[in-house]
Amino acid sequence: MPELAQAESLDFDLIIIGGGSGNSIIGRDLSHLTIALIDDGEHFGGTCLNAGCIPTKMFVHVADVAADALRSDGLGLRVPTAQVDWAAIRDRVFGRIDQLSEAGFRNRDQKIPNVTVFRERFHFVDQHELVGASGVRLRAPRIVIAAGSRPRPLPAAEGVRNPAIHDSDSIMRIEQLPASMVIVGGGAVAAEFAHVFSAYGVQVTQVVRAENALDRLDSDIAERFTELARARWRVVTGASVASIDEDLRITLDSGERFSTDLVLSAIGRIPNSDTLGLGDAGFDVHSDGRLVVDAEQRALAGGTPVDGIYGLGDVSSEWQLKHVANHEARVVKHNLLQPHDLIGGDPGPIPAAIFSSPQVAYFGLTEAEAPDAVVATRAYGTTAWGWALEDTTSFCKLVVDGETGMILGAHLIGPEASILIQVLVFAASHGIPVTGLARSMYWPHPAASEVVENALLDAEKLVVQKRHAEQINGGEKP
Amino acid sequence: MPELAQAESLDFDLIIIGGGSGNSIIGRDLSHLTIALIDDGEHFGGTCLNAGCIPTKMFVHVADVAADALRSDGLGLRVPTAQVDWAAIRDRVFGRIDQLSEAGFRNRDQKIPNVTVFRERFHFVDQHELVGASGVRLRAPRIVIAAGSRPRPLPAAEGVRNPAIHDSDSIMRIEQLPASMVIVGGGAVAAEFAHVFSAYGVQVTQVVRAENALDRLDSDIAERFTELARARWRVVTGASVASIDEDLRITLDSGERFSTDLVLSAIGRIPNSDTLGLGDAGFDVHSDGRLVVDAEQRALAGGTPVDGIYGLGDVSSEWQLKHVANHEARVVKHNLLQPHDLIGGDPGPIPAAIFSSPQVAYFGLTEAEAPDAVVATRAYGTTAWGWALEDTTSFCKLVVDGETGMILGAHLIGPEASILIQVLVFAASHGIPVTGLARSMYWPHPAASEVVENALLDAEKLVVQKRHAEQINGGEKP
Known part of the structure; x- marks a missing residue:
């Protein structure tokens, strides 16, 4: 970052607020633009890298191994309780993460000539101008607001x-x-x-x-x-x-x-829209503080898209999920480069995974949200892999439209739920109904995926029964 | 099993040879047929249940837990070496398996009035008649040969x-x-x-x-x-x-x-066709002893289907895989019930999983078998979940038709390979090319499935590059 005189005013082609998903927009195809990248986090690179998905999963993996060992007694193993070396676990995680954060910063700050990084807090003074804590003012015709969120204080x-x-x-x-x-x-x-x-x-x-x-x-x-x-x-x-x-x-x-x-x-987490002064600058914000964006990720003011201003990620999304932010970043990048050919919208239902023990993964409607749907619930314990695990508590639940056979929601709790759900995401995203789906491909026996195969077969049966019942009822009607 | 006088001759509507996948054909929709079910195994129910998929995976799960604990040192955990109680492990497995085998036998032998179970070795005397070790003769117009395989002696x-x-x-x-x-x-x-x-x-x-x-x-x-x-x-x-x-x-x-x-x-394993005397009875057999069947699973004699005789599973299949045998059993059941509307063929490529450590899963062509294909190899270690596992050795390799974008082969080695492959089986079975596939749906971050997502993106890039190069080369040609 160059030394800047107080109250200096700088013009860029593009300002990106946020070193996380927003930062991922930067690439060779933007090398013709001068870019200001703002990240005021203690560690450069956003929540996912520094305090979210990545480090938590490293902690979770260690916990999984320790917990599996604890649960092994019934299997004929006696694994003595693991000794946990917290400092070693933590330092393994941040020895890696902090290097990545630092390397990410150096890359943007020193290796990409068209990018200037600002490591201070900014707020909007008008819709195309921000002022930093040091007094520096940044102006750009295009601004990407990807400022993320922070933990809600208790x-x-x-x-x-x-x-x-x-x-x-x-x-x-x-x-x-x-x-x-x-x-x-x-x-x-x-x-x-x-x-x-x-x-x-x-x-x-x-x-x-x-x-x-x-x-x-x-x-x-x-x-x-x-x-x-x-x-x-x-x-x-x-x-x-x-x-x-x-x-x-x-x-x-x-x-x-x-x-x-x-x-x-x-x-919970609160969007970093308040410190940016989005409301004061005339941008529309939701009651929870999130920036309002349209399907093309354009920021709105008075219900109208503001030319060149985009929002993405936790600052604007109702989904605080990295894969959603990544998708939105791709949309924003496309729309920045091709403003006359805007794209937007989701490729399909949005899955989420919770890496607890047991794992949980889900998308779409719950049973309560779809009272007319058919619901198939299949226990892992009815499959060979479930037997091997001595599993009595895990299941895959499908909420399916009884007319069309489309998967409206999927809800899994148990080992590898975060992977098992992907076939269901695939089917729902491609509009492929449950009818015929399980039998349209092989499922290697005795893999854990057989619980999904069987849930699909159960759902298919229910759909066929419902159609049959409706034909009969329909036929009986005068 | 009823007491039978020596050399008694019995007629049935259907004979099923094999208590494994063949046995699964029996159900309410066959209750109009008198059925002889032959299983001469020490434990009723076939290889998968008694000596294959099911018990091995129970042993493997215990091994996975013990091996994970052993590998945990670098993670900051110190898990003392597990004490292995072999007798407890074994008895857990067979305490369950043998009960299932016994229950399966009792169900067929006592609870289904149209089924008679024979627990002795039989061989064909002609294409519709078998004679047992006790001398009993069984005749039927329809016979399902699902006699399985046995370990090849050293x-x-x-x-x-x-x-x-x-x-x-x-x-x-x-x-x-x-x-x-x-x-x-x-x-x-x-x-x-x-x-x-x-x-x-x-x-x-x-x-x-x-x-x-x-x-x-x-x-x-x-x-x-x-x-x-x-x-x-x-x-x-x-x-x-x-x-x-x-x-x-x-x-x-x-x-x-x-x-x-x-x-x-x-x-390896050898098909149980020799003890049945299939060759002597005029059935066609491959050089490795397998019964020759056509796409509709009909047994062949002199290259021609023999009326009413079907083969399935290890006795006839080049795939010694339970999920293939199950599919073939469904085909045979359909064809038995609807002999004038025969079905057959595979729903898609046949995946296989090896539950070692690491796991391996694969289908279709290898790189060597598809010299013109594009090949994308993506390491687990390039994804967040791979980081969490400190994984440096696992990968997902895709062999893709550079013209059509179709997945010709997929080869995974690493944790959960047996589940991760399913999305690729899905795409290949439905004829969905890699181009556009990864971005046609969300992949929950940071699940292990991201290695597949990224392999698909890599493959897509290679396909696009190849098409582009061919356009240029094509344009340059005189």
């Missing part, structure tokens, strides 16, 4: 001074494992960290506002997940944290009180 | 009397683990058992005739597998067993000599 912890109150960013870099931990929240982030830290030997208590953890998912999945979580850590449901004092004594709204060594807040 | 062990010389049937029921074991063979069965027993702590030596283990697969896969196997057990390649003496002193054709505590022969 209201009960506001003003409480204790360094053992963490969010999902800071928790991964703690000095040592606590003996006990309270995780506040019932979503994916809470589910993953509860798995990780309980597998590492921490006494975890999860405080969930809803009736079940993963309450926004299909209720069978949420119930099963909560039941299995309870076998590994304490889950207090229907509860909120009323207060936390500086010694980490926690009071729930039920009146229950307990102490803990560490608090992890995992109650 | 020539060097012929006549050697030592109960520690095993095949893949007997090895699973041994009393206790040996300290050392020689596994003869380089195929899937050898690869799986070498993983299992080395993970259980046995000193394994694998003797492979070819240059690499899994030598029939794509050479990159075979080489990588062999290299990784060598890190876990001894692999002697380019070698055959010249002799074994009664104290299990082994001499290789190279002259190398060593002793072992147990020998496992895993040099």
